[in-house]
Amino acid sequence: xxxxxxxxxxxxxxxxxxxxxxxRRLLRNPAVIIGAAILAVILLLGLAAPWLGTxxxxxxxxxxxxxxxxxxxxxxxxxxxxxxxxHRMGTDTLGRDVYxxxxxxxxxxxxxxxxxxxxxxxxxxxxxxxxxxxxWLDGPVMRLMDGLMAIPAILLAIALVSLWTAGVAAVxxxxxxxxxxxxxxxxxxxxxxxxxxxxxxxAISVGTPTLxxxxxxILPNTLPPLIVQATYIVASAILVEAILSFLGVGIPxxxxxxxxxxxxxxxxxxxxxxxxxxxxxxxALTVLAVNMLGDGxxxxxxxxxxxxxx
Amino acid sequence: xxxLEVDRLSVALPAGAERSHAVDGVSFxxxxxxxxxxxxxxxxxxxxxxxxxxxLLPPELRPSGGSMLLDGENLLAAGExxxxxxxxxxxSMIFQEPMTALNPVMRCGEQIDEVLATHTPMDxxxxxxxxxxxxxxxxxxxxxxxxxxxxxxxxxxxxxxxxIAMALVLNPKLLIADEPTTALDVTTQxxxxxxxxxxxxxxxxxxxxxxxxxxxxxxxxxxVAVLRRGELVEFAxxxxxxxxxxxxxxxxxxxxxxxxxxxxxxxRIGPTVLATEGLSKTYARGxxxxxRRDDVAAAVDVTLEIRRGxxxxxxxxxxxxxxxxxxxxxxxxxxxxxxxxLDGEDIARLDGDALRPRRRRVQIVFQDPYRSLNPRRTVGxxxxxxxxxxxxxxxxxxxxxxxxxxxVRLDARALDRYxxxxxxxxxxxxxIARALAIGPDLLIADEAVSALDVSVQAQVLALLDEIRLRLDLAMxxxxxxxxxxxxxxxxxxxxxxxxxxxxxxxxxxxxxxxxEYTKALFAAVPGRRWSFASDAARVA
Numbered sequence: 091x092x093x094x095x096x097x098x099x100x101x102x103x104x105x106x107x108x109x110x111x112x113x114r115r116l117l118r119n120p121a122v123i124i125g126a127a128i129l130a131v132i133l134l135l136g137l138a139a140p141w142l143g144t145x146x147x148x149x150x151x152x153x154x155x156x157x158x159x160x161x162x163x164x165x166x167x168x169x170x171x172x173x174x175x176x177h178r179m180g181t182d183t184l185g186r187d188v189y190x191x192x193x194x195x196x197x198x199x200x201x202x203x204x205x206x207x208x209x210x211x212x213x214x215x216x217x218x219x220x221x222x223x224x225x226w227l228d229g230p231v232m233r234l235m236d237g238l239m240a241i242p243a244i245l246l247a248i249a250l251v252s253l254w255t256a257g258v259a260a261v262x263x264x265x266x267x268x269x270x271x272x273x274x275x276x277x278x279x280x281x282x283x284x285x286x287x288x289x290x291x292x293a294i295s296v297g298t299p300t301l302x303x304x305x306x307x308i309l310p311n312t313l314p315p316l317i318v319q320a321t322y323i324v325a326s327a328i329l330v331e332a333i334l335s336f337l338g339v340g341i342p343x344x345x346x347x348x349x350x351x352x353x354x355x356x357x358x359x360x361x362x363x364x365x366x367x368x369x370x371x372x373x374a375l376t377v378l379a380v381n382m383l384g385d386g387x388x389x390x391x392x393x394x395x396x397x398x399x400x
Numbered sequence: 401x402x403x404l405e406v407d408r409l410s411v412a413l414p415a416g417a418e419r420s421h422a423v424d425g426v427s428f429x430x431x432x433x434x435x436x437x438x439x440x441x442x443x444x445x446x447x448x449x450x451x452x453x454x455x456l457l458p459p460e461l462r463p464s465g466g467s468m469l470l471d472g473e474n475l476l477a478a479g480e481x482x483x484x485x486x487x488x489x490x491x492s493m494i495f496q497e498p499m500t501a502l503n504p505v506m507r508c509g510e511q512i513d514e515v516l517a518t519h520t521p522m523d524x525x526x527x528x529x530x531x532x533x534x535x536x537x538x539x540x541x542x543x544x545x546x547x548x549x550x551x552x553x554x555x556x557x558x559x560x561x562x563x564i565a566m567a568l569v570l571n572p573k574l575l576i577a578d579e580p581t582t583a584l585d586v587t588t589q590x591x592x593x594x595x596x597x598x599x600x601x602x603x604x605x606x607x608x609x610x611x612x613x614x615x616x617x618x619x620x621x622x623x624v625a626v627l628r629r630g631e632l633v634e635f636a637x638x639x640x641x642x643x644x645x646x647x648x649x650x651x652x653x654x655x656x657x658x659x660x661x662x663x664x665x666x667x668r669i670g671p672t673v674l675a676t677e678g679l680s681k682t683y684a685r686g687x688x689x690x691x692r693r694d695d696v697a698a699a700v701d702v703t704l705e706i707r708r709g710x711x712x713x714x715x716x717x718x719x720x721x722x723x724x725x726x727x728x729x730x731x732x733x734x735x736x737x738x739x740x741x742l743d744g745e746d747i748a749r750l751d752g753d754a755l756r757p758r759r760r761r762v763q764i765v766f767q768d769p770y771r772s773l774n775p776r777r778t779v780g781x782x783x784x785x786x787x788x789x790x791x792x793x794x795x796x797x798x799x800x801x802x803x804x805x806x807x808v809r810l811d812a813r814a815l816d817r818y819x820x821x822x823x824x825x826x827x828x829x830x831x832i833a834r835a836l837a838i839g840p841d842l843l844i845a846d847e848a849v850s851a852l853d854v855s856v857q858a859q860v861l862a863l864l865d866e867i868r869l870r871l872d873l874a875m876x877x878x879x880x881x882x883x884x885x886x887x888x889x890x891x892x893x894x895x896x897x898x899x900x901x902x903x904x905x906x907x908x909x910x911x912x913x914x915x916e917y918t919k920a921l922f923a924a925v926p927g928r929r930w931s932f933a934s935d936a937a938r939v940a
Contacts, residue, residue: 288766289774289782291732292831296786296838297759306785310776 115390122386128379132372136196144190145175147346151185159188159364179368182354191346192369198347199328199376202262206327207320210266214273215316219304221274222281232278235271243268243330248339261340265327276319277312284311314391321384325377332373348373402429402469403606404453404574409466411448411457411630422448422461424630432573435600435607437617437638440627441653441853446610449627450576452476453608454493455483470574488515491574492567496582498559502551508562509535509547512569519570534565537602538595557588564595571603578610585717586880590924593620612854614657615883618642618927626650642930656858658887660928662906666869667890670708673841673874674729674762677703679738679748681724698724700898702738706842711868711875713889713906715882715921721898722878726846729876730764731755760790763835767847769827773819779830780815786838797837804833807870808863825856829863836867843868844876849884861888882925886910894918 116122135142154163159180164172179188221231247264254260284290290307298306334340335349336356343350348369355365411423423445430436438446451457453468453475468475470490478486487493495501503511509531516527535543538561551559560580567575577596581589597620600607609620617624621638626647634647645651679702682695699721706712714722728735731747740748747758766772773782783804784797792800802812808829819827828848835843845864849857865888868875879885885892886906893903894915902915913919922928 288768288772292764292766292772292834293774293785294732295730295759295762295764296834297756297789298785299756299789306777307774 116386119386119390121382122390125379125382125384125386128375129383132196132376132379133200135193136200139190139193139197142193143176143178144193145187147186147190147194148344149186151181153185154181155183155185156358156362157181157185158362159368180362180364182351182365183358184354188351188365188368191351192348192372195346195348195351195369196372196376198258198341198345199331199373202258202265202331203324203328203376203380205262206265206269207323209262210269210273210323211316211320213266214270215277215309215312217270218274218277218312219281219309222278223285223300223304223308228278231274235274238268239271241268244333244337247330247334248337251334251339256340256342258341258345261331261334264334265330269323269327273316273319273323276315280312280315281308284308314387318384318388318391321380321387325380325384328373328376328380403432403471404430404608405467405469406449406453407467407469409449409452409468410464411445411452411461412464414460419629421464421630423452425466426625426627426630426632427466428625428632428635430574430606430608432606433600433604434622435597435609435620437621437624438608438610438627439612439614439617439624439653441612441855443629444627445630446627447578448630450493450578450608450610453574453576454487454491455480456493485519488567488572489519489570490572491576492570492572493576493578494560494563494567494580496579498556498563498583499551501563502559504551506550507547508549508551508554512562512566515566515569530569534569535562537568538562538565538599540565555588556584557591560584560588560592561595564592564599568599568603568605572605574606574608575600576608576610579612580609581616582611582613586882586926587717587920587924589616589926593926596620613926614642614654614854614930615925615927618930620926626653652855656855658858658861658883660883660886660910660922660925662886662889662910665865665890668709668869668872669890670872672705672707673742675703675705675741676725676729677739677741679703679725679728679740680736681721681728681733682736697898699728699735702895702898702900704893704900704903706874706876708841708874709868709872710890711865711877711888713877713879713885713892714895715879715885715892716895717880717921719897720895722880722895723846724898725895726764726844726876726878729842730762730844731759732764756789760786760838761840762842762844763838763840764844764846765828765831765835765848767850769824769831769851772831773827773834775819777818778815779817779819779822782819782830783815783834783837786834790838800837801833804836805830807836807867808833823856825852825860828852828856828860832860832863832867836871840873842874842876844878846878847880848877850879850881857884864888882910882921894921 154161154177157177157180159178161177161180163175163177165175166172177187177189179192181187217231221228243265246268247261250264251260285308290303293303293307331340331347332349332352335347336353338353340349341347343354351369352366355362359366406429407427408425409423410421410425413420413422426449428436438449440446448457448461452463455475455478463476470486512531512534513527516522516530522530531547532543535546540546540558540561546562554562581592584592593616596607599605611617617638623635623637624641625632626634626649628649634641634645634650641650642654645654679699680697681699682697684695702725704712714725716722727733729740735748738748739746742758742761747755750758780798780801783801784794787797787800788794798815801815805812805814810826810829814830822830849860852860861884864875867873877885877888889906891904892906892909893900894909894917895901896917902909902913902918909918913922
């Protein structure tokens with residue numbers, strides 16, 4: 091019961107969620123700052139795309155097919171004058187501007203990533219709390235989740251998209267379903283350990299009804315690891331969306347997504363690598379940024395990691 | 401010349417810690433063939449001293465002054481290689497929790513063999529013979545089976561014997577024992593203490609024995625060093641120290657140890673608040689899709705009665721089922737059979753909404769003060785939760801909370817603070833205030849003082865007694881510590897393997913135990929020849 095155990099106790103007993111110390115630690119973590127900064131830039135680029143010198147990302151222009159980055163196109167206006175359009179990242183086989191498509195593509199990727207993370211965390215949290223707290227539900231629910239986990243995510247997505255109409259919503263649902271069991275497992279494991287904590291039993295014995303009990307005393311313990319898990323889901327959803335689009339079973343090809351752009355550039359990759367290069371860089375940067383953010387959050391929020399760092 | 405001479409040892413704490421030194425200018429010595437006890441409360445620096453001697457300090461701590469001579473060799477000057485040679489051959493250490501100190505994936509025999517293989521030129525056959533011999537020396541039955549067993553297959557006491565065998569296999573001159581019996585039951589503790597004594601006599605080993613328990617000190621020590629906040633307050637032969645403690649802090653510590661003989665107590669015994677009849681709890685092992693078998697009977701046919709104004713103690717060793725009974729009565733778990741009668745009504749089978757109104761009659765305080773309060777909610781939120789569940793407004797509940805904090809001697813400002821801002825003893829007071837907030841008739845204390853230092857423990861025990869009298873409560877006191885039971889209980893029930901083997905007024909059970917198990921339990925209480933509280937009172 092000396093210094094060692096004392097410091098261990100201090101580290102395990104987390105202060106109120108994200109208050110004071112944890113918040114400050116978060117802002118001192120370079121991974122969190124860099125990750126968040128990259129993400130913010132990409133998100134801004136996507137949202138502000140119309141004002142960043144882009145043209146209509148779906149407009150087909152056969153006269154400027156397969157141009158290299160930096161190609162300057164002279165467009166004749168109705169009044170007889172001309173304006174110059176610079177294709178900063180070149181054009182694809184249908185003459186669409188890759189720069190515009192990549193920037194607009196950020197919107198779809200971000201939407202899919204955030205939507206998948208939000209929906210799967212919300213559903214997974216509810217199911218996980220139920221499975222963890224209601225003992226008789228635990229077995230059946232978890233076996234169902236095991237079953238869902240046994241289905242390969244991409245295969246399930248392909249099946250869902252081919253059964254349903256292709257579109258952003260279908261892709262989101264297709265990616266959400268295999269993500270749910272992972273969240274459920276995480277939440278259930280935390281609930282199972284927290285429900286045995288004496289403070290939960292104390293709350294039961296002072297007559298706290300089940301719903302307030304779960305919300306006040308159990309749910310907050312699941313949030314720090316869930317926030318971390320959510321960032322990984324964002325990254326994996328963005329990747330899976332790109333893969334689905336690349337395979338041609340995701341979002342319809344006219345909608346600009348990074349996966350679609352790369353899929354279309356595939357055929358002429360050796361001659362015109364820019365079609366794959368630019369969306370690829372954006373994709374890699376985004377996933378890297380999200381993962382950095384997640385790692386940083388884990389270091390600050392996960393008490394076990396805190397212990398390891400002293 | 402002494403075997404171990406520690407001279408003005410200081411160990412600095414990293415900047416920002418609550419004090420500058422974990423150990424500050426401590427000097428003492430251990431002669432060959434004697435047992436020196438380092439005794440102190442948590443944070444006194446006793447473990448840090450042991451780690452310094454072994455060269456096992458965590459990296460953020462460093463010795464900042466003084467010297468430690470083992471057989472004339474300065475340990476502070478020794479490099480890592482030299483220290484590694486010295487460990488096991490000259491000095492060895494045994495730890496509090498043998499399960500974590502032993503490697504779970506190596507057989508016990510291999511672990512002892514590894515020590516021999518590392519430090520001696522013996523061949524395999526010689527080593528095997530030596531391992532078998534040392535295992536017999538520590539009185540483990542069936543040496544062959546022990547050698548082939550993994551740590552989890554042994555009991556706590558057997559594991560600690562393996563640790564001792566491993567520590568002594570090379571006949572070191574110094575054995576450091578860091579709370580080696582704290583995690584063990586009282587009867588096992590007595591056996592391990594006897595074993596350490598025997599080994600020390602047989603081999604002439606010097607022993608540095610770290611403990612927080614004055615009973616253990618009285619049982620085993622030749623000389624005692626008392627530590628407080630990193631400083632040595634007193635160093636004297638055991639009889640002298642216990643009979644005539646010089647320092648005020650030592651006197652306070654000794655006075656805080658409850659005696660084995662029950663003191664006379666003020667009680668006003670009223671009508672029965674709660675009774676159990678044939679209460680049983682069986683845990684079914686296995687789960688979904690598995691056939692249920694291997695049932696474990698945690699409590700069998702427990703019949704007791706708790707009356708207003710009295711404290712009923714349940715004593716027993718770990719696994720005896722005493723906590724199971726407490727949790728059944730608090731209805732945190734559902735009993736498998738039997739009745740729990742509260743005001744003539746059986747609450748054993750009630751659940752959900754039917755149970756909720758009855759919950760406020762029975763409240764429970766748990767063992768671990770660090771886990772009993774939600775770290776994310778303020779003390780005020782914790783205390784008002786109960787009253788607000790039963791319809792009190794927040795303002796009224798806060799008013800009650802303020803009064804209760806005064807009752808448990810805490811400042812009203814505590815309401816807005818978080819649990820991590822309080823010490824263990826303060827948290828336990830907060831837990832008591834929370835339990836009292838909804839006005840229970842029965843307060844269950846489930847090992848409520850076991851995690852506390854002895855001086856804090858004495859304060860909390862006194863507080864519980866005062867509250868029982870003032871609020872006219874019935875109290876169910878679960879403890880493994882017979883001294884504590886003697887101090888606060890009016891009646892006691894002794895449990896063994898889920899059954900009550902003896903029950904009666906504390907004076908009778910403690911004065912003339914009838915059941916064999918109760919007798920064995922009393923015989924094992926360390927330091928029984930000292931009655932502590934009464935002796936110290938006389939001295940003071």
